[in-house]
Amino acid sequence: MSFFREVLSVTPGRLTIVYEDTERCVRAVQSKDERFDGWFFTAVVTTGIYCRPSCPVVPPKVENMRFHPSAAAAQAAGFRACKRCRPNASPGSPQWNERADLVARAMRLIADGVVDREGVTGLAARLGYSVRQVERQVYAELGAGPLALARAQRAETARLLVETTRMPMGDVAHAAGFASLRTFNDTVRTVFALTPSELRSRAKGAEQASPGGLSLRLPFRKPLCPDNLFGHLAATAVPGVEEWRDGAYRRTLRLPHGHGVVSLRPTPDHIACRLNLTDLRDLAAATSRCRWLLDLDADPVAVDEQLAADPELAPLVAKNPGRRVPRTTDPDEFAVRAVLGQQVSTAAARTHAARLVLAHGTAIEDREGGLTHLFPLPQDLAGLDPETLAMPKSRRSTLLGLLDALTSGEVDLTVGGDWDRARAQLAGLRGFGPWTVETIAMRALGDPDAFVATDLGIKLAAEALGLPVKPAGLIERAERWRPWRAYAVQYLWATGDHAVNRIPA
Template sequence: MHEETERCIRAVQAKDDRFDGWFFTAVVTTRIYCRPSCPVVPPKVANMRFYPSAAAAQAAGFRACKRCRPDASPGSPQWNERADMVARAMRLIADGVVDREGVQGLATRLGYSVRQVERQVSAELGAGPLALARAQRAETARLLIETTAMPMGDITHAAGFSSIRTFNETVRAVFGLTPSELRSRARGGGRDKSPSVLALRLPFRRPLCPDNLFGHLAATAVPGVEEWRDGAYRRTLRLPHGHGVVSLRPEADHIACRLSLTDLRDLAAAISRCRWLLDLDADPVAVDEQLSTDPMLAQLVAAAPGRRVPRTTDPDEFAVRAVLGQQVSTAAARTHAARLVLAHGTPIEDREGELTHLFPAADDLAALDPETLAMPKSRRTTLLGLVAALVSGEVDLTVGGDWDRARVQLAALPGFGPWTVESVAMRALGDPDAFVGTDLGVKIAAETLGLPTQPSALRERADAWRPWRAYAVQHLWATGDHPINRIPAGEETA
């Protein structure tokens, strides 16, 4: 979009926050870059330059605006809407793969050469993988500088910088302030030198309908791994360097996030996974506009604009839970999952609630005794087949994986029909066009609305909802009286 100059100018002049994260505006006279909605007086058009990423603006010599904090704007929705190589690369970079494995590791995961990855990413983002990862490290550093009293040396390590010198130089280049100056400007006190909990604000594009998003997560929560407590969804996180516990509470203009980590190097990955879980980088205006063109959905969209697709923080976990939930009620699926957690999950300590375990990883389930599973033999076979495929790499559900290939891999497993495959595609892979046409709730909603109920006919009718069929499913589900459609009683938010 940054190449559509007139459109960008109109967005900046209107201070339109819908375009935050889509592009960044740099001002040649001040050498500052901003998000489109920056509250300052818009610069002269002749002085504006537009960039596709914060990293590109930084590479061109511009520093982040201190008012609008462009580095903290919602991410571009493109990276969650697309499944091409650049989009997959961006999801992996956000998850910290470049910091952990380098550009070579990124390229290996994508199945391309380093040169191909660098060329394609740079062509679209205006910066290569290393520069994008550097921008992310700078944002992580800023969060720790401003929200904790940790020594700068500890922040250097936690944010992923190789040396204190690089840390200092990067912070100064990106924010125009030294780390100490950045900390002194931060408002508020009470920061702990050894923070057990980080309090963050996760931005999103408005509108956002929290009902089905948090209602779904609360209604399907696995005891010990997830819970709804004091108006917030809480869960344990399995992360690259350790584990964490997160609390997510919907507020009017952000998601309040309380994050406890055993290793602060996991901060960027944890934030990325929480944003992915809540679909916070979506473009709700684009989704709602498309779905509203169908008279059958227009009234539903108008009643609850900004519905998101509840996803997962761990794709393998969701795939296992999808199998456990085949042809059983929500309550039964939770019971099966809870038993699996108690028998094979990793115990953790939770000082603020009743979370007790990490959901078992595929490796933890590799030696699972099928006789211990209180479910039909056919479903045992399905579960064991999935676990074996995840462990061997035969099925790849990682954040940077190929959606179409993953569908083919899943469909080849015993017991994986269209409902399970599309459920995983929608909530684990994050495909915005996934469609569970055989789902009972969808069928009931279709009948209520006068839509076709036969899967093939309904899929044909749903072509009008592309590429947002996963969001259409949320609206269809919401026509039913089910706990997944509402925040638990007595816990409504503003």
């Protein structure tokens, strides 16, 4: 077993284990191993700074290193962010996308801005625990509480706005979520050891955003295979809501304070992200949702090592390593589209969705392309006349049942929701079989172990590879792929000649 795999074994709380294993952390820092970026942070007592493991500067002496599980923990210990490696801009920990326990769910909600909008009380209410329980468990694993983690996120949002816009500092403070200009100034100085004005002066060569627009680089852990990721999003794009234009996937976003349009373009070492937002307070939430959509915080080394241990999957992994699971920016939207896609072609599913968008979506203006609407909310479709749906009566009933369940809260697909509970809730709806439930679990809930054993593409791939074709037999064989069966699905789908497997020319 490799050093990297040994450290990153799949167990709850493994992030704490990683940063407490001094010997292994030192080895990662000395080798400048970028795969550990986001897993832990290295603080240097002689300089008072903290870095990502892959920082390009000469590694400090071992006796001067201190390790922290989060940027917020390093900041709370009195260290400032390195100006070279910008540790608070590193890929996020894979933990929060791989696990479904309390801390992982809390971290997904914090990333989406829930603490800024609703406070720790709102975070705890969403999780169904007391404030004290949430704070205790988050602090035990991250070395910082929810407020400190949200503060670190606000600091990074502020840095982006300071460096890439000409906004007045007061407006930046408001957009980044700070209660006052003084708190904004104090936080920036504490985290970056620079005033906001000094930050802006240092970034004179950076690309400046157009009015309402921002250009960002979304980092990821290598390798990343963009073919199925962007191919799937482009092939299933709903007209008016999504499009592939000039080598980039574009879509509309419904956000807490307004809406936005995002353009995502793959490059060898990052995803080029261009955001146009109606309210810049939504920057952190929009960025988080784009990272979630593209599965950018995944741990491809651990995933591929596990899957390549199967001799049938090994050639597929070796050919195109680093496949990600294409997800969604809106779980409710994806659930509706999953029902529309039951037992029909990709083209037919797009047509059904486009009709709903034109009839019930919210119109928006897109200055750079051909996007026209936000996908309708479940409550927007609550009064839907089933006779207007060009689909079998049974599927109309299934869709209306889903809309009722989403509107009433009977089904919870939110980013901080419980995966097992959501599966059970979906399975209790009329017309929801294993394919629909597991498809939603894989792409809307983000469960890395979701497995669509009854999918036609998976059956064809299994037959071609000499794997069991019947669902029961394939599920048994897939036990060896756990907890990464959703990634195995991507490799199996890639054996077919379908548009979802390639980026449009």
